[in-house]
Amino acid sequence: MTALSLLTQQDARTRRDRLEVLTALTNGPEFDPVLRGGVLKIPPMHSVYPWSCTVIDCARPRWRRYAMCSVHAEQWQEAETRGASRAQFLRTAEPLPATEMPEAMMCRICPQRPAFSLQLVLCFRHRNRWLSHLKRHPGGGQAEFERWLADQPSLPGYGECRADVCDELAASPLGLCGAHERGYIRAGRPGGAKLPKNFFATYERGDRPVPVTCEDEVAFRAWCRAQLPVHRTGTVNLRGLRPLLRAELQWGMYVHGLQPVAVWHLTWVQSLADECQRRDVQSLAGLDASVFRRAYHQRMVQEIQQALRKIYFTPSETRDAGYIASRPSTSGCASRAAPATST
Ligand SMILES: [Zn+2]
Ligand SMILES: [Zn+2]
Ligand SMILES: [Zn+2]
Incomplete structure (x- = not known):
């Protein structure tokens, strides 16, 4: 066996052990259940990752600033120049009905x-x-x-969208949701998947299946695999990530919520996940945060890495650091993982 293949094997084993630790932690009773799974559906008033407008009873999602929808953010800016207090504004502003549905x-x-x-x-x-x-x-x-x-x-x-990461329904017999179908056309139809002209009149109206032609099925499938999720308000789609990385992000989101010193907007979490998918990141541990261009991504990655360092100790280091004794809530998981890393 070469030194290189031995190293690769060790890396794979480390990743497997770490995933086991994280799986135990994220399945633990204290973990926030909305952060589990491949597609996180965050409630609008979530305690750590809220996304609804802070004006009482306003049904619209937050816009970029002031934790308000775009209409209220604009009204607030005017009210502020007139000397109104934020609390006063939030109480008296007229709530708005939803326009854009999160789903x-x-x-x-x-x-x-x-x-x-x-x-x-x-x-x-x-x-x-x-x-x-x-x-x-x-x-x-x-x-x-x-x-x-x-x-x-x-x-x-037409069934689920064929883009691997996507959890939306297909919009046409081509098998892609609206957003991915538009993306496919913009990309110049890699693989040449096409529908017959007037497929409705020729096929659907008579309840006949619509034949999809594809010049190069392999190229089409490769395009489907490479797609990023459609961004939806209140949703974080982690389906396109490697299992270990997904668990690291989920654990990072949870630990961030225990002491949230800075705000993590859900759009930031999704765009960080997208960046990781694009770069095919396997794990954030040991990664140089400066590979991410945006400062807020760098800060988030550093915070997640700090959370991971506490659980990615080797078993003996964990004991030396007193981690098992000092954190009773996670000790069951840490000790459970210890035999796996020591064998
Ligand atoms: Zn609003
Ligand atoms: Zn219809
Ligand atoms: Zn889709």
Whole structure:
């Protein structure tokens, strides 16, 4: 066996042991359950990672600054120049109804098809049907829309998006969600996956399966594998990450919440995960934080690394540091992991 292959084996074993430690910790009773799994759905008023506007009863998500939606942030800036206090403003501002849904919206007729028109809340097919109905019945208002809706049968869905990382539903027989389909077209259709022209009239209307042609299935699959998740308010998608890295980020988010000295916006967490996926990072341990361009990513990585150092001790170092004795809540996990690292 060469020295290099021995080192690679040791690295793999270290990663496996570390993943075991983190798995035990993140499955522990004190760990925040919303931080588990591949796609984290964070509640709007989460104690550490809140994302709803702080104006009481406002249903809109936070915008970049002031922990308020864009409308309230603008109003607050004006109120502040007039000398109002923040507490006063938050109490008296008029709450706003939601506009952008945090989840991908579904067609109001087809439960399995994403909405193409967010205004009409209709899938691509129903939106086109409604527009052609309007041409024949110009001036049709809400009542006409309701009448038309009642006559529309729902159409079957197209399954999950084929981009590996994505948890959204496909928007067309091509098998990609709206965002990934637009990305695929922008990228010049790698692999040449295509739908027949007028697939609805030729196939779907007669309940026949729509054939998707692909010049190079391998290239298409490679494109699907390389995609980053669609960003959604209140969601952190970690599906595209290596298992150890995913667990490190989850543990890092949890430990950050124990003493949050700085705010971690969910968009920062998602963009850090995206950067790691792009670079195919296996673990944050030992990584030079300066590989990340953004200062807030660097700070987050350093904070996670600090949290990891406490649990990535070797068993003897863990005992020497008194870590097992001083942290009863995690001692079960640390001691559980010890035999694995010592064998
Ligand atoms: Zn608001
Ligand atoms: Zn529909
Ligand atoms: Zn997708």
